[in-house]
Amino acid sequence: MILSIECKGTCAWSFAVYCLVLPLRMKPSLPLWFFSLASLVMLAPALHAQQPAPSQIQARKMLYNNGQHTLSAWESYPVRTVDALTPRPRAIPVDRYGGRADRDVPQTGFFYTAKIANRWWFVDPDGHPYLNNAVDAVAPGKSPRSEAALQLTFGTHQDWMDQTERLLLQDSFNGVGAWSDVDLLRASALQAVRPLAYTINLDIMSSYGATRGGTHQAAGHKAYPQDTVFIFDPDFRTFALHYVATHVAAYRNDPNLLGYFSDNEIPLLRSNLDGFLSLPASDPGHRAAVQWMHQHHAKKPTDVLRAEFLQFEAERYFGIVAAAIHHADPNHLYLGCRFYGQQLHDPELFRAIGPFVGAVSINVYGIWQPQPDLTSMWLSQSGKPFLVTEFYAKAEDSGMPNRTGSGWLVHTQNDRGLFYQTFTLALLQSRSCVGWQWFKYQDNDPEDTHADPSNVDSNKGIVNRFYQPYTPLLERMEELNRHMYGAVDALDSGIGAAVGK
Numbered sequence: 001m002i003l004s005i006e007c008k009g010t011c012a013w014s015f016a017v018y019c020l021v022l023p024l025r026m027k028p029s030l031p032l033w034f035f036s037l038a039s040l041v042m043l044a045p046a047l048h049a050q051q052p053a054p055s056q057i058q059a060r061k062m063l064y065n066n067g068q069h070t071l072s073a074w075e076s077y078p079v080r081t082v083d084a085l086t087p088r089p090r091a092i093p094v095d096r097y098g099g100r101a102d103r104d105v106p107q108t109g110f111f112y113t114a115k116i117a118n119r120w121w122f123v124d125p126d127g128h129p130y131l132n133n134a135v136d137a138v139a140p141g142k143s144p145r146s147e148a149a150l151q152l153t154f155g156t157h158q159d160w161m162d163q164t165e166r167l168l169l170q171d172s173f174n175g176v177g178a179w180s181d182v183d184l185l186r187a188s189a190l191q192a193v194r195p196l197a198y199t200i201n202l203d204i205m206s207s208y209g210a211t212r213g214g215t216h217q218a219a220g221h222k223a224y225p226q227d228t229v230f231i232f233d234p235d236f237r238t239f240a241l242h243y244v245a246t247h248v249a250a251y252r253n254d255p256n257l258l259g260y261f262s263d264n265e266i267p268l269l270r271s272n273l274d275g276f277l278s279l280p281a282s283d284p285g286h287r288a289a290v291q292w293m294h295q296h297h298a299k300k301p302t303d304v305l306r307a308e309f310l311q312f313e314a315e316r317y318f319g320i321v322a323a324a325i326h327h328a329d330p331n332h333l334y335l336g337c338r339f340y341g342q343q344l345h346d347p348e349l350f351r352a353i354g355p356f357v358g359a360v361s362i363n364v365y366g367i368w369q370p371q372p373d374l375t376s377m378w379l380s381q382s383g384k385p386f387l388v389t390e391f392y393a394k395a396e397d398s399g400m401p402n403r404t405g406s407g408w409l410v411h412t413q414n415d416r417g418l419f420y421q422t423f424t425l426a427l428l429q430s431r432s433c434v435g436w437q438w439f440k441y442q443d444n445d446p447e448d449t450h451a452d453p454s455n456v457d458s459n460k461g462i463v464n465r466f467y468q469p470y471t472p473l474l475e476r477m478e479e480l481n482r483h484m485y486g487a488v489d490a491l492d493s494g495i496g497a498a499v500g501k
Helices: 014-025 032-040 144-153 157-170 182-187 204-212 236-248 272-278 284-295 303-328 341-345 347-356 372-382 413-430 471-482 484-493
Strands: 056-060 062-065 068-071 075-078 112-116 119-123 132-135 197-201 216-218 221-223 257-261 360-363 386-390 393-395 408-410 433-438
Touching (some): 119 433, 132 197, 144 157, 204 221, 236 303, 284 303, 347 360, 347 372, 360 372, 372 413, 393 413, 408 413, 413 433, 471 484
Parallel strands (some): 132 433, 360 386, 386 433, 393 408
Antiparallel strands (some): 056 075, 062 068
């Protein structure tokens, strides 16, 4: 293989990442010290040209009505790509975490969030502004056929992780999201050279529900009686303290941990007041709702009361779980509980969560490009930046049925990549987004009997269920990921000073 590489500047890690990942599809045989020495120079911006992007692509949106889901008709949606930005994004050197190395800010040895020059950032452990671009559920498949494919393609599970980490670095990702196999990741030798940040979903409320009884699996998350969580149970606070202490001890001193989610998509809803009032009179939640209504001199729920009660309930939940997390691990961020659906439009939830988190985690579906009025509300009400923790599009050319899951449906893998660029550029333009996590690493496996109902038959992955990468998708992702800091400067040049030294 002969490569023409143009080296410019002194980017400390770009060429190192290239050399780490070059062997991915070549059965790596070079020693790790070679990859480390290669960090002295920088890879040219691109090794092969992209096809010009269209101005629009067609997509279908998943619609939900009374528990039923259907796809909308095909419609055309606008496309925005990083190579069309003006001014053209410049190359920004990155550090070992993937943070931008051209600016120094105070370092703590762990990730934290900060507002710098009118834009929100994570700050990485080395003291550089950082945007998290990650992939969720980086973990081996669970079905027998998937396990056989892993063994045939990689060998052992650790071999799989080592090569998958190289794949992510090759495509300029700097982290893994929820439901990833962090034990395998932390055991990888590459974590000492070019670490991927990771997150932990603690599942505090759902674990309490499993102990208490009353929950069941729904599509994408746990379901609760009358959509009411057990926040008023007298035992929940003590459970949270002990449970969190047990589950975070291994990560407390790891600088590569980005932060914790307390749960995923729990039903903090405006209908909760009605739900609690409909529970049996002996239920602690019912008693709490009756007392709250009495304190507000109300006999019947109204829309105003429902919103006020939701904020009251949410503040109680966030206060309990945040205290448990920070008591057990004062070093790392609490990142919320992954708001979803209608929650993205409820200001009272963002007011409730703001004092307790470093960033607000949000799962975004049914939105082609997050609009400024919505992202501005998230920031103004919470006072904190946001992290998109789920989004994706699936494609017809995968050959999968694509009947489940809330993501967009498009025609091709290249279209999935164009959606990725369009969506993430809107996030960058908000100035309050500190990162995004694509859902997910691997396509759904119809033979996985443990999958929840939302993960049965759809093309969500950057690889298929036999671990074969979707190259057109990954090429578009890599292009955006590699240029994301230059894109920030290009976008900010039109609305304020660019971030730089």
